[in-house]
Amino acid sequence: MRLSIYRYDPDKDAKPYMQDMEVALEPTDQMLLDALVRAKAVDDSIAFRRSCREGVCGSDAMNINGKNGLACITKIAELKEPVVLKPLPGLPVIRDLIVDMTQFFKQYHSIKPYLINDTPPPEGERVQSPEEREELNGLYECILCACCSTSCPSFWWNPDKFVGPAGLLQAYRFIADSRDQATNERLDDLNDPYRLFRCHSIMNCVDVCPKGLNPTRAIGKIKEIMLKRAV
């Protein structure tokens, strides 16, 4: 199969270039990641992140034929050749397909991504009804792969100030948790023209999420709660 891979090693390249290569596949190679591993066996300098190879760790997010996705769950058979592979857009490239995700995680950390509940914990679990637990579905499954945030124009323009779809999905995950007591603080923090309201419902995030999650809906829910609080 034919691959066209974005190459850049600051240690030796003056500027990035695209490398075309032909990779011989084995019959067992189903996913794009399998092809990349084959390519790396031929040219060991191709750099990309990978780990679980089943779509749960979020390591191998990249731009595949113009669309962000995970290489390990992208089927080779469904790709148009040559497959053009580029690093996730909008983040600084460290090398080849590896981007610097500092800004992405900074935004994730900025929403206080942990349960806040200052009452003394009971001996057992904090009780939560199945219906309350249901609220967290579609939120907690996020794997922090950054496909969504790096496909969001609002995040491209303001990665330092706009939390981005991934961070906002997690912000809502804690707002929606019946055990969390910091809803007010969370809403105060997000009530800002940049942090939350840069989202213009472009919905690229929904389009690319490899786990089928819907950050736009979560963002809508945050706005709804904020409005409810204000009026």
Add this chain to the structure above:
Amino acid sequence: MALAVRKFDAVIVGAGGSGMRAALQLAEAELKVAVLSKVFPTRSHTVAAQGGVAASLGNNGEDNWHWHMFDTVKGSDYLGDQDAIEFMCRKANEVVYELEHYGMPFDRTPEGRIYQRPFGGQTRNYGEGPVARSCAAADRTGHAMLHALYQRNVRARAHFFVEWMALDLVRDAEGDVVGVTAMEMETGEVVIFHAKAVLFATGGAGRIYSASTNAFINTGDGLGMTARAGIPLEDMEFWQFHPTGVAGAGVLITEGVRGEGGYLLNKNGERFMERYAPTVKDLASRDVVARAMATEIKEGRGAGKDGEYILLKLDHLGAEVINKRLPGIREIALTFANVDCAKEPIPVVPTVHYQMGGIPTNYHGQVVVPKNGDPETVVRGFYAAGECACVSVHGANRLGTNSLLDLLVFGKSAGEQVIRDLKSEPMHKDLPRDAGEATRARLARLDGQSNGESVPSVAADMRRTLQLHCGVFRFPDLLVEGVAKIKDIAARAARTEIKDKSKVFNTARVEALELDNLIEVARATLVSAEARKESRGAHDRSDYPKRDDEAWMRHTLWYKEGDRLDYRPVKLKPLTVAAFEPKARVY
């Protein structure tokens, strides 16, 4: 030029479940801790655990820790240390509740309590029938748990060194561990982390096999470092084959599928587990089920064109239950097996999944080695927890959902032990004069190597060797041959060459260094397996089909130096209750 030195109270290597549970303990005690990880913490392999974490909460039917302890001892085929097993089973409820308080999104019972499902080998009243002991968040328990732990660590302001790969232990003249060398992957810079305590939580090494449910990163780094530092590895012959890996792809399908009511079929549509385990059937422990499946395939009753797999049927559960309790499985089956499991069965084969052995520790997470007649002398400054450690609670076979419990219980207890030790010995010991020398030599060898072999080809040979010579069923001639082969491959691994010499995020270098670790594990596995002349748990030999408690109820210790083997007794005495005497293992 000497390596740069950074000083911390404690260094934790690995940020999966056990590493982060320990980090939390230390960070909340306001210690200066560095947590090194090859990947961003939530990408650690704990994330892929599916079915649940064991604790006898009794939310879905009566349960207690005595039953859990019995199941674990029996599951281990009586090779587990009963003091550690009692410790783990008694601590289970506490650590699971803590996790819930951290924000873990467990599924709920109608009463709002943590939802629990049955799992293989987990029984009520000492083996009478299945019990719901596995606390679950759909079929994404590991993901939910790892994220909850990371989130809690963010709150506790733990200091993570992300994309740093630990390379070698630093021991001083007295044999105490005083630090670890590590490389920042982004820059290629190598640093000595000087610490009063080094805790390994580096996970397993399932990547020594070709077909594995494990992530690419599961390369046994902690085990390789330990072996190179002259510390033995324990019980490395015991590798768990998970009954249900997707045929061909190796991706895990949780035992929770069978816990929710799914079952296995051979090509005749026969529910064959009824023959092998009449009482609990498909919920027998994993070694038993994996062997039954392999037998069915071997005897020509496998499904598929070449009779190469078994069918896992769950469509009778209905789309609603599948979408609610097993949504991830449906996704995986669609992606990797092109099968909608709400309509048709999933093709599965036993696939390497978990390493029961590891770095020998006691239940406080302290690494212990035999010295001067004492089988358990503590290596000062060195701790291990999680899959890389052999406490040993899993013995010869681990029960499903006991691994996530292991991470929590022993991550925490290792953290607590570090805190205790730092109180009694508050000063750093000096680094030896030659600290970091071994690492520098290794890196210099790799950078200067010419006419060497490529890393992927040596690694592929290693994996094939393990797959062929040390599988579900083991044969004496294949084992002997395997030992010779792996020694040869180990020699080749010492001459690997990488073309890429860049300093920036050099993943070729990382993979070469990982192979150094894998190869130690592979050697330990084959040498230990060849030597153990009995069948116990996951170790099944054709020439010695029976368990031999007289001669072999003991732990193997493998030393890298000369592939030397030593043994230490199994601890049969629990902490407070009466011991479970060895019995025949029937499910």
Add this chain to the structure above:
Amino acid sequence: MVKRIVVGAHYGLRGWVVQRVTAVMIAVYTLFLLAVIAAQLPLDYLRWRGLFTHTWMRVPTFVALVALYLHAWVGMRDILMDYVKPTTLRLSLMVIVIVALVAYTVWTVQILWSL
């Protein structure tokens, strides 16, 4: 000066609500206007001009146009926030937009009430 990223202006919701409320107002007015025009067909300049001498026409028109200006303000502000990074330049442009929109408002009054 060290570059420091500051956020937390706490008026995000207001802007967002204003934009949505004004959008609805503009939409309603558009329907209203279409209905009025439909009722007045065939429409020539004199009838068109005459329409706006009625208070029931002037007030909604004025309200709708003010809504349009407010709507434009939020939109323009967002565009300037995305694309104009230097604070002084951005503030200057914002002031120009505000001045223009205020001027339009005054102009609207002038036109509507001079008919």
